[in-house]
Amino acid sequence: xxxxxxxKELTELSRDGRFRLLAAVILVLAVASTAAGWLQFTAxxxxxxxxxxxxxxxxxxQQEKNPHSAAHYGVYAFKPASHLSIVDTGLDPYLGVAVWxxxxxxxxxxxRPAQDRTAIQRFxxxxxxxxLLVLVPLFILLVTFPVFAGxxxxxxxxxxxxxxxxxxxxxxxxxxxxxxxxxxxxxPVSALAAVAMAWASADSYLAADVSRTVALGATCLVxxxxxxxxxxxxxxxxxxxxxxLVTLLGFWFATSLVAPxxxxxxxxxxxxxxxxxxxxxxxxxxxxxxxEARQRLARLQAETLTKYNVTSLDALPVAFxxxxxxxxxxxxxxxxxxxxxxxxxxxxxxxxxYQWAGLASPLLAARSLSMALAGTDFEQHRHFAKAAEAYxxxxxxxxxxxxxxxxxxxxxxxxxxxxxxxxPDFTYDAPSIGWVLGRQATALxxxxxxxxxxxxxxxxxxxxxxATLG
Amino acid sequence: xxARIIRHEWQMLKADAVLWVIVAIVGSAIAYxxxxxxxxxxxxxxxxxxxxxxxxxxxxxxxxxxEKVAAGERVSPFADPRxxxxxxxxxxxxxxxxxxxxxxxxxxxxxxxxxxxxxxSTESREAVLASTEVESPxxxxxxxxxxxxxxxxxxxxxxxxxxxSMVSGEKExxxxxxxxxxxxxLGTLVAAKVVVRxxxxxxxxxxxxxxxxxMTGVSLADAATRERLLWWVASVAAYMGxxxxxxxxxxxxxxxxxxxxxxxAGLWLLLVVIVPSALTLxxxxxxxxxxxxxLVQATRVAxxxxxxxxxxxxAAYYEDxxxxxxxxxxxxxxxxxxxxxxxxxxxxxxxxxxxxxxxxQLSSQQALVERFRxxxxxxxxxxxxxxxxxxxQQRHRHFVSQVSGFHDEWRRFFTQKVxxxxxxxxxxxxxxxxxxxxxxxxxRARMMATLATLLVPAVLLGxxxxxxLRRYAxxx
Numbered sequence: 001x002x003x004x005x006x007x008k009e010l011t012e013l014s015r016d017g018r019f020r021l022l023a024a025v026i027l028v029l030a031v032a033s034t035a036a037g038w039l040q041f042t043a044x045x046x047x048x049x050x051x052x053x054x055x056x057x058x059x060x061x062q063q064e065k066n067p068h069s070a071a072h073y074g075v076y077a078f079k080p081a082s083h084l085s086i087v088d089t090g091l092d093p094y095l096g097v098a099v100w101x102x103x104x105x106x107x108x109x110x111x112r113p114a115q116d117r118t119a120i121q122r123f124x125x126x127x128x129x130x131x132l133l134v135l136v137p138l139f140i141l142l143v144t145f146p147v148f149a150g151x152x153x154x155x156x157x158x159x160x161x162x163x164x165x166x167x168x169x170x171x172x173x174x175x176x177x178x179x180x181x182x183x184x185x186x187x188p189v190s191a192l193a194a195v196a197m198a199w200a201s202a203d204s205y206l207a208a209d210v211s212r213t214v215a216l217g218a219t220c221l222v223x224x225x226x227x228x229x230x231x232x233x234x235x236x237x238x239x240x241x242x243x244x245l246v247t248l249l250g251f252w253f254a255t256s257l258v259a260p261x262x263x264x265x266x267x268x269x270x271x272x273x274x275x276x277x278x279x280x281x282x283x284x285x286x287x288x289x290x291x292e293a294r295q296r297l298a299r300l301q302a303e304t305l306t307k308y309n310v311t312s313l314d315a316l317p318v319a320f321x322x323x324x325x326x327x328x329x330x331x332x333x334x335x336x337x338x339x340x341x342x343x344x345x346x347x348x349x350x351x352x353x354y355q356w357a358g359l360a361s362p363l364l365a366a367r368s369l370s371m372a373l374a375g376t377d378f379e380q381h382r383h384f385a386k387a388a389e390a391y392x393x394x395x396x397x398x399x400x401x402x403x404x405x406x407x408x409x410x411x412x413x414x415x416x417x418x419x420x421x422x423x424p425d426f427t428y429d430a431p432s433i434g435w436v437l438g439r440q441a442t443a444l445x446x447x448x449x450x451x452x453x454x455x456x457x458x459x460x461x462x463x464x465x466x467a468t469l470g
Numbered sequence: 471x472x473a474r475i476i477r478h479e480w481q482m483l484k485a486d487a488v489l490w491v492i493v494a495i496v497g498s499a500i501a502y503x504x505x506x507x508x509x510x511x512x513x514x515x516x517x518x519x520x521x522x523x524x525x526x527x528x529x530x531x532x533x534x535x536x537e538k539v540a541a542g543e544r545v546s547p548f549a550d551p552r553x554x555x556x557x558x559x560x561x562x563x564x565x566x567x568x569x570x571x572x573x574x575x576x577x578x579x580x581x582x583x584x585x586x587x588x589x590x591s592t593e594s595r596e597a598v599l600a601s602t603e604v605e606s607p608x609x610x611x612x613x614x615x616x617x618x619x620x621x622x623x624x625x626x627x628x629x630x631x632x633x634x635s636m637v638s639g640e641k642e643x644x645x646x647x648x649x650x651x652x653x654x655x656l657g658t659l660v661a662a663k664v665v666v667r668x669x670x671x672x673x674x675x676x677x678x679x680x681x682x683x684x685m686t687g688v689s690l691a692d693a694a695t696r697e698r699l700l701w702w703v704a705s706v707a708a709y710m711g712x713x714x715x716x717x718x719x720x721x722x723x724x725x726x727x728x729x730x731x732x733x734x735a736g737l738w739l740l741l742v743v744i745v746p747s748a749l750t751l752x753x754x755x756x757x758x759x760x761x762x763x764x765l766v767q768a769t770r771v772a773x774x775x776x777x778x779x780x781x782x783x784x785a786a787y788y789e790d791x792x793x794x795x796x797x798x799x800x801x802x803x804x805x806x807x808x809x810x811x812x813x814x815x816x817x818x819x820x821x822x823x824x825x826x827x828x829x830x831q832l833s834s835q836q837a838l839v840e841r842f843r844x845x846x847x848x849x850x851x852x853x854x855x856x857x858x859x860x861x862x863q864q865r866h867r868h869f870v871s872q873v874s875g876f877h878d879e880w881r882r883f884f885t886q887k888v889x890x891x892x893x894x895x896x897x898x899x900x901x902x903x904x905x906x907x908x909x910x911x912x913x914r915a916r917m918m919a920t921l922a923t924l925l926v927p928a929v930l931l932g933x934x935x936x937x938x939l940r941r942y943a944x945x946x
Binding site for chain 2: 112
């Protein structure tokens with residue numbers, strides 16, 4: 001029975017010129033956006049990999065100099081593009097791509113790609129996720145609004161109901177028909193995207209990416225089911241197909257365009273962030289407090305003298321300058337952890353509010369999941385920034401230890417290639433899918449809740465379906 | 471006759487729940503949008519004030535140090551408050567501010583992405599301009615709920631909601647043939663319906679918009695602000711007019727209400743959502759801006775090379791700038807600060823082609839956007855609304871070019887002093903920056919172009935619709 005109903009829906013849709021036009025538009029957009037995503041990904045990966053190799057060569061190619069000069073010379077870390085950014089660029093355009101790792105300071109990631117774009121980008125980026133999560137659902141709603149309401153107006157609903165089909169089967173069949181229509185559009189595009197991804201990353205398409213891709217596909221499917229359920233429920237409930245259409249368009253507009261804006265406003269109000277000038281002032285005040293520095297150095301001096309059981313710094317077997325540099329780093333690290341930690345916590349909290357806002361709009365839960373699985377959400381940006389900062393701290397410690405060991409009072413000390421190569425190359429491993437999904441528990445729950453609700457609503461509305469009005 | 475139909479239509483519209491639903495939606499959306507925009511302007515003002523207060527504190531400290539040094543206290547050369555090199559690069563760096571424009575609260579535009587203040591020092595122009603505001607990336611991606619959002623996205627939908635069943639609805643109710651049995655043409659009837667709906671919507675939007683704006687405390691004392699407000703009303707009206715024309719074309723096709731609604735919703739989607747984002751995608755593919763990573767690396771390579779050649783560059787520097795080579799050039803050769811000037815100068819020379827590539831690609835993108843903007847009325851009106859609020863790219867570019875000029879002046883000032891080794895004794899002699907607003911003639915020209923871009927297609931489409939309406943099948 002389900003199959004028959006589904007086949008009828010699909011046949012009817014495929015004869016409808018509007019459906020064919022809409023499907024063609026979506027298909028073209030999906031192909032174009034995936035192709036653009038692929039080009040972008042390959043360009044960015046190439047540029048970043050090359051730059052990462054160059055920065056390493058520059059580090060190793062330094063002439064003989066004092067290790068602290070090398071620390072100031074520093075290295076750069078460049079954020080690698082994730083494979084799934086082909087489909088969902090997420091927050092990437094609005095987050096920096098490079099960070100300078102030098103002595104004394106943790107820097108913010110710099111250069112947001114969005115700043116090198118024209119103002120019209122603010123209308124939204126056309127990427128695979130945008131097509132999947134915003135345009136396809138609209139397509140689904142346009143396909144579902146006349147499913148019951150239209151049949152009622154044509155008078156065929158009475159015949160259909162007289163057959164005594166169980167509402168459960170009716171809803172399942174209609175949903176299946178709609179989704180089959182969607183699949184006609186989505187499946188070829190997804191296959192294309194998968195090939196593009198595999199091709200773009202022939203050497204590195206890891207198991208992790210496969211599971212992320214599958215999870216992303218599942219997220220989209222669940223979201224489509226939610227939208228289909230809502231569409232069917234409204235179509236069954238609405239007194240006319242016109243009312244069904246207006247209601248569903250309103251639902252789409254509210255959940256896709258209005259809700260995200262209100263959600264980010266609410267998130268910003270609940271978890272405000274300071275302006276750049278204030279943030280910098282507070283950071284600088286904690287970082288270079290002369291009184292703190294004086295006390296810290298005095299304490300370090302006393303401790304070191306006791307430790308080596310000597311009475312003057314000149315008698316130490318190690319260079320005090322190396323120790324004091326490292327003590328400055330340790331102090332700085334504490335300050336950075338506090339200030340950047342607080343700022344980034346606020347951004348993380350905002351992202352959590354966004355997940356909760358999925359209660360009001362299922363799109364928010366789906367988009368949050370999609371960005372997370374694509375590796376383009378804030379949490380994974382932070383993960384990278386943390387890894388880069390940990391690497392910076394390693395470099396500083398290696399260099400300062402070397403100064404402590406080898407510098408002799410009153411003599412210039414120059415280190416060379418041997419020391420530079422003792423600093424390992426920067427490597428970054430993206431977090432596992434478990435790590436990612438663990439941070440998306442709210443979005444997952446909310447989306448599951450919507451699935452249940454939409455299914456229940458569709459079923460309920462079909463149970464109370466009447467062939468005529470009034 | 472027309473007046474009587476208009477009166478009648480107004481009675482009908484008043485009795486229709488749809489109008490009041492729209493009033494409620496628009497009312498709350500406008501109030502929220504303006505309130506949100508105002509909050510953003512307050513945030514910007516707070517950030518600017520914080521930057522200025524940092525500068526004030528720094529200058530107070532500097533003055534105190536200068537007094538101490540004048541009284542004979544010794545300082546390390548790296549912290550010497552008289553050294554033009556220290557002052558120009560760090561100690562006396564000045565904040566250049568782009569203040570929010572009077573109507574800033576109406577459109578957030580690009581102002582959350584492009585910095586509204588920068589710290590000008592002798593660092594490279596790119597370093598000076600690279601500063602960013604701390605802002606949630608999620609909010610940057612999503613965009614703001616401001617009045618421009620309401621106008622660009624919501625208003626056309628409301629126009630379509632009011633217009634799509636203007637004729638087909640009456641036909642489906644069976645009243646159309648009865649009305650047209652009177653001595654009135656379908657054209658007159660439709661014209662009356664459009665006039666009533668457009669007037670009602672315009673009054674709601676402009677009235678509520680201006681009302682909330684005035685409640686947030688915007689002053690209308692300035693003639694330039696009043697002019698901008700008038701342009702704002704004109705742009706919104708023209709945009710609405712175009713959407714009414716589009717709706718009329720849909721209506722004139724003579725399909726049923728549901729079919730017309732689907733068609734118009736599809737057109738809305740195409741013009742407001744798909745064309746803008748497809749255009750973004752297109753211009754990025756045609757003129758791709760390279761990743762800034764390329765600039766990072768180019769700067770790095772250039773500075774390695776320049777540093778390695780330090781002293782030799784200095785000789786070349788004096789050749790380029792003979793006016794700076796004063797009598798004691800010999801001694802200046804050995805001066806660390808002068809070598810640094812020469813090195814920085816050389817780095818910038820090497821990096822300039824890479825920077826130019828970014829600027830070129832971006833302006834090619836912009837040119838392309840301007841050429842194809844007509845494809846989407848949403849783009850045209852968004853651009854105009856940002857422009858009027860001073861939060862678009864135009865004003866920011868104006869700011870950046872002034873900052874560049876000031877940066878040059880700043881550098882010239884300190885370069886002369888570094889080379890001549892003249893200490894700075896008086897902080898009030900330093901160059902200062904004040905933003906000067908663009909002349910209103912430039913704005914006027916852009917607004918005229920905007921209105922033309924919206925009204926010409928509106929008139930053409932409206933005309934087409936009225937011609938088609940003559941052949942409208944009234945019955946059957």
